[in-house]
Amino acid sequence: MAPITKPTHEQYDIVFIGGGSGGVAGSRRAASYGAKVALIESTPKLGGTCVNVGCVPKKIMWHAADIADKIRHAKGYKFKNVEEPVFDWHTFKPQRDAYIRRLNGIYENNVAKEGVDYFQGAGRLISPTQVEVTGFDGEKISLNTKLVCVATGGRPTIPSEDKIPGASLGINSDGFFDLTEQPKRVAVVGAGYIAVELAGVLNTLGSETHLIIRQDNFLRTFDPTIYESLGTWAEHTGIKIHKRSNVTKVEGQPGQTLTVHTDKGETLEVDCLIWAIGRHANTEGLGVEELGVKLDKKGDIVTNEWQESNVPGILAIGDVQGRALLTPVAIAAGRRLSNRLFGPEKFKKDKLSYEDIPTVVFSHPPIGTVGLTEPEAKEKYGAENIKIYKSSFRALYFSMVPEEEKEPSVYKLIVTGPEEKVVGIHILGLGSDEVIQGFAVALKMGATKEDLDNTVAIHPTSGEELVTLR
Numbered sequence: 001m002a003p004i005t006k007p008t009h010e011q012y013d014i015v016f017i018g019g020g021s022g023g024v025a026g027s028r029r030a031a032s033y034g035a036k037v038a039l040i041e042s043t044p045k046l047g048g049t050c051v052n053v054g055c056v057p058k059k060i061m062w063h064a065a066d067i068a069d070k071i072r073h074a075k076g077y078k079f080k081n082v083e084e085p086v087f088d089w090h091t092f093k094p095q096r097d098a099y100i101r102r103l104n105g106i107y108e109n110n111v112a113k114e115g116v117d118y119f120q121g122a123g124r125l126i127s128p129t130q131v132e133v134t135g136f137d138g139e140k141i142s143l144n145t146k147l148v149c150v151a152t153g154g155r156p157t158i159p160s161e162d163k164i165p166g167a168s169l170g171i172n173s174d175g176f177f178d179l180t181e182q183p184k185r186v187a188v189v190g191a192g193y194i195a196v197e198l199a200g201v202l203n204t205l206g207s208e209t210h211l212i213i214r215q216d217n218f219l220r221t222f223d224p225t226i227y228e229s230l231g232t233w234a235e236h237t238g239i240k241i242h243k244r245s246n247v248t249k250v251e252g253q254p255g256q257t258l259t260v261h262t263d264k265g266e267t268l269e270v271d272c273l274i275w276a277i278g279r280h281a282n283t284e285g286l287g288v289e290e291l292g293v294k295l296d297k298k299g300d301i302v303t304n305e306w307q308e309s310n311v312p313g314i315l316a317i318g319d320v321q322g323r324a325l326l327t328p329v330a331i332a333a334g335r336r337l338s339n340r341l342f343g344p345e346k347f348k349k350d351k352l353s354y355e356d357i358p359t360v361v362f363s364h365p366p367i368g369t370v371g372l373t374e375p376e377a378k379e380k381y382g383a384e385n386i387k388i389y390k391s392s393f394r395a396l397y398f399s400m401v402p403e404e405e406k407e408p409s410v411y412k413l414i415v416t417g418p419e420e421k422v423v424g425i426h427i428l429g430l431g432s433d434e435v436i437q438g439f440a441v442a443l444k445m446g447a448t449k450e451d452l453d454n455t456v457a458i459h460p461t462s463g464e465e466l467v468t469l470r
Helices: 021-033 046-054 055-077 087-111 193-205 224-236 328-344 374-381 398-400 432-444 449-453 463-467
Strands: 012-017 037-041 117-120 122-127 129-132 142-150 152-157 185-189 208-212 241-244 247-250 256-260 267-270 272-275 280-281 315-318 359-361 366-373 384-394 408-414 420-427
Touching: 012 021, 012 122, 012 328, 012 420, 021 037, 021 046, 021 087, 021 315, 021 328, 037 122, 037 129, 037 328, 046 087, 055 087, 055 315, 087 117, 117 366, 122 420, 142 328, 185 193, 185 267, 193 208, 193 224, 193 267, 193 359, 208 267, 224 241, 224 366, 224 374, 224 420, 359 432, 366 432, 374 384, 374 398, 374 408, 374 420, 408 449, 420 432, 420 449
Parallel strands: 012 037, 012 142, 037 117, 142 315, 185 208, 185 272, 208 241
Antiparallel strands: 122 129, 129 142, 152 280, 247 256, 256 267, 359 366, 366 420, 384 408, 408 420
């Protein structure tokens, strides 16, 4: 269903600004309870970062890279006439984009089915009870509302030309999905999960891949056992990791060879430079500062446990409020907010807990993690009050492939107290992205090591390691 251009209500119960994962989830849930709901999206596509330039197309690219690896492994399983895989990026991109457009349409249909009024344009708060929408044609309309929820997300950060001359010759993670051809040589700058995932995909698909990081390790907010193990394997697979390095200058012309200079005196010639150095909130132009909404030093909207800002009637969910920048977090926060505001009595205290949120890095191999890292557990409980259970192994799948292609698996359990309550689970290896979801439920429910031990293993699997650790 196409967006509308005129409000259908004199006053809405709530207006969501931002049609990404959080805004769509929150608006649909509110409308399902009979609330009068408006949703404003500033681009032509619903779904936000995740659907359009994030989780979904990224995972599709990860699958493509994973298939390339499996084709290489086929020889070990004695398949004949298996050639080195050649990935046709040029024809794959339109196919991937077509799938994303289909998802955009599904989002629009779902919003319409719930009775949400969907507007396209830039939303701006005039007051806590009035939102102005400027359409793509410049026409302005006003929506009166009881509540406003800001769900505008964030966007990738690129260094300024003043800080790094030539920085604009690079692209960000959004631009990665615009590439119509696979770069033969690429430099990825950054040490977070986006940098690691993109570098892994490009390397596995055959690009010469450089990863430039400021410290000795990437993914430093993850458990050290995990990031150290993945770092060693990433270098083994051919990713050239430039440690303790900072880009100082980029030379070249758009679409041609770029020369990347670092503060260690290195020069890298690449076809593509990708900045993956972080993200910042989309709060500019929303009118929130003019209304006195408090922002932190990074520009994120400061919210309390109920997703409320310091200005009554103005709420925020998702990346724009700077906590746990993950799509499922925005969705969960939006749904719980609408449950509390418009749902039945049992939901009147519904809110999202930001503790023990599971997450996955789609690296090669993938990471799954939930709960406290070892340093965090030591800081919270004291080193003498925690115990570590750990296992390093190779998944059975790799039994038939050459030694140099056998991916590592590392499973780590962190427990505390005499009852050995599980406070952290960190796993690396084949299937970790799927395994962690179920074990995250156990951790959230307060499982102990004994609970895991009392669970019969499923054999032969990697997941059984977590219920057989000694």
